[in-house]
Amino acid sequence: MSVLYVTHRYPPRTGGVETHVRELATRLATRGEDVTVFSADAGAGVSAESVDNGVRVRRFRSFSPAEAFYVSPRLAAAVHRADADVVHAHNYHAFPLFFAALGVDDTRFIVTPHYHGGSADGVRDRLLSCYRPFGRWALRRADAVIAVSEWERDRLRADFGVDATVIPNGVDVERFADAEPVERERPYLLSVGRLEAYKGVQHAIRALSELPAYDLVVAGDGPYRTELDRIAREEGVEDRVDILGYVDDDRLPGLYAGAEVFLNLSEFEAYGMTVAEALAAGTACVVREKGALIDWVRQPGCVGVDEPTPDAVRVAVGRCAGRDPEEELVTWGEVAAQVGDVYTNASEAP
Numbered sequence: 001m002s003v004l005y006v007t008h009r010y011p012p013r014t015g016g017v018e019t020h021v022r023e024l025a026t027r028l029a030t031r032g033e034d035v036t037v038f039s040a041d042a043g044a045g046v047s048a049e050s051v052d053n054g055v056r057v058r059r060f061r062s063f064s065p066a067e068a069f070y071v072s073p074r075l076a077a078a079v080h081r082a083d084a085d086v087v088h089a090h091n092y093h094a095f096p097l098f099f100a101a102l103g104v105d106d107t108r109f110i111v112t113p114h115y116h117g118g119s120a121d122g123v124r125d126r127l128l129s130c131y132r133p134f135g136r137w138a139l140r141r142a143d144a145v146i147a148v149s150e151w152e153r154d155r156l157r158a159d160f161g162v163d164a165t166v167i168p169n170g171v172d173v174e175r176f177a178d179a180e181p182v183e184r185e186r187p188y189l190l191s192v193g194r195l196e197a198y199k200g201v202q203h204a205i206r207a208l209s210e211l212p213a214y215d216l217v218v219a220g221d222g223p224y225r226t227e228l229d230r231i232a233r234e235e236g237v238e239d240r241v242d243i244l245g246y247v248d249d250d251r252l253p254g255l256y257a258g259a260e261v262f263l264n265l266s267e268f269e270a271y272g273m274t275v276a277e278a279l280a281a282g283t284a285c286v287v288r289e290k291g292a293l294i295d296w297v298r299q300p301g302c303v304g305v306d307e308p309t310p311d312a313v314r315v316a317v318g319r320c321a322g323r324d325p326e327e328e329l330v331t332w333g334e335v336a337a338q339v340g341d342v343y344t345n346a347s348e349a350p
Contacts, residue, residue, distance in 0.1 A: 002034040003343065004084035008070040008094035010039040010057055012046065014220075014246065015194055016273045017091050017114050020148075020169055022052075024088075027336040029054035038078060040070040040096045062096075067223070069127070070094045079103025086110060086343045092135055093128065101138035108346040111142040113164075116268040116291050117155050136160050143346045146339065148271040151292040167339060169271045170332030176280035179253030188215040188242075189317065190259035190283070192252070192274045193266070195222030195243075200265030200288060202228060203308035208237040210314035215240045219247040219255055256281035261320045265308040269293050275302065276329055284323035286316040301325025 007021045021037065029035040035055045042048055042059035050057050062072035075096055079087060080103040089100035092113035101109065128135075139145060139162050147153035147164035156162045189211070191201050195218070204216055205228060218228070218241070225243060232238040247255065256262065262278035262285045269291040278285050279301050287293040289304040297304035303319045305312040 001086065001343065002084045003028055003036070003086045003088060004079065004082050005035070005037045006075065006079060006087060006089040006096050006100040007037065007039050008062075008064075008091050008096050009041040010037050010059070011052070013041055016169070016271065019273065020112070020114070021090055022055075023170060023332040024336055024339055025055045026053045027332065028340070036082065036084070038075060038082075038096070038100075040064070040072040040075060040094070068094070070096055072096060073099060075099035076102040080105060083107075086346065088112070088339075088343075089138075090114060092139070095131075098131075098134055098138045101141045104141070108343070109142050110144050110146065110342060110346060111139055112146045112148065113139065113152070113156065114148060114270045115152050115156055115159075116270045117159065144342050146342060149292040149295050151295050152270045165342060167335055167342070168330050169273045169276065170330050170335035171273070171276040171280050173280050173329055173331055176253045176256060176277055177282065179257040179281055182251075182254040182258035184215070184217075184258065186215050186240075187213060187260045188217045188258070189261050189263055190217050190219070190255055190278070191263050191265075192219045192247075192255075192277070193264075195220050195224040195228060197224050197227070198267045199224070200267060200308060202231050203265045203288075203310075203313065204263045205231050205237065205241055206235055207308075207310040207313035207317075208240055209235060210310045211317060214260065214317070215242060217255065217259070218243045219252060221245045252277070253281055256283050259283050261286055261317050263313070263317075264288065264293060265305070265313070266290065266293065272296055279325050279327045280329055282324060284320040284325050286313065286320055299325070299327055301327055 011022045037057045039059045040062035042061045060072045062070040064070045076099040086108045088110040089097040090112050092115045145164040147166050153164045156164050232241040256278050262283045265288045272293050285302045296302045303316045305316050
């Protein structure tokens with residue numbers, strides 16, 4: 001079987017969707033399938049064409065203001081010429097999914113939207129509103145839609161009238177569970193992810209004045225970093241905030257394992273992959289009760305906050321500290337097997 005993945009970005013670019021696509025693609029290639037990725041992130045630091053763990057990767061130029069949307073019309077023709085058995089497009093919030101829908105003909109078309117419903121940026125939100133009729137058409141064009149959380153499935157049904165199969169993101173449980181904890185001079189709280197305003201790291205920084213026993217370690221980089229530095233100075237906690245920038249994959253498990261509590265205070269998430277990674281490492285989590293993070297509040301290793309005020313975060317951290325979560329988490333191998341079943345069922349449909 002030949003499978004073509006279409007996405008806005010692919011590793012070494014970092015992010016939840018990027019990780020998701022890589023995990024599926026490499027596992028399928030390991031099984032001997034013919035796997036190609038079309039990604040709309042050609043540019044500095046990556047080759048236009050490469051082979052990564054048996055996966056052929058072809059990158060296309062795109063228009064991506066503020067690293068968003070990734071408009072790449074050439075993808076439609078390239079998808080049409082690819083003649084794959086299955087085309088699996090990702091990320092409703094970036095336009096490669098729409099161009100993939102334009103390019104498919106009789107090929108079975110699978111979509112994982114990673115849909116979180118909006119954006120914290122007003123301009124992006126208006127553009128997404130204009131895009132909605134086209135996005136709805138692309139989703140309804142699919143032979144099967146996969147949601148990564150129950151919350152996302154419900155939103156897809158409410159916003160687009162689309163029924164989706166829930167297959168959550170996976171986690172490499174052994175990699176995180178066996179990690180040697182990082183040791184620092186002071187106990188620390190951890191946040192991991194791209195530095196955007198909607199990710200909510202600023203709320204963690206503002207809560208530090210209520211949490212004098214802890215430092216805050218932030219693994220990630222992005223356009224909001226300068227503002228986070230300013231907020232730390234304004235709050236008088238800059239000496240207790242350590243923004244590491246991009247962290248290599250081999251360092252990340254130890255950071256999770258060494259943290260007293262992991263914080264994900266994001267406003268928009270379709271799943272919350274970093275929460276799964278923290279739990280796999282044995283670290284309890286404070287999550288904002290927004291988007292799909294609501295689903296995590298049901299887990300015994302997580303505590304939710306309705307609004308991420310300094311006092312609410314303080315109380316939640318106090319409830320989390322010392323917990324030893326033992327969660328049953330889905331592995332990437334299990335996810336790949338379930339997605340493979342979707343491909344097979346779609347191929348066998350009349």
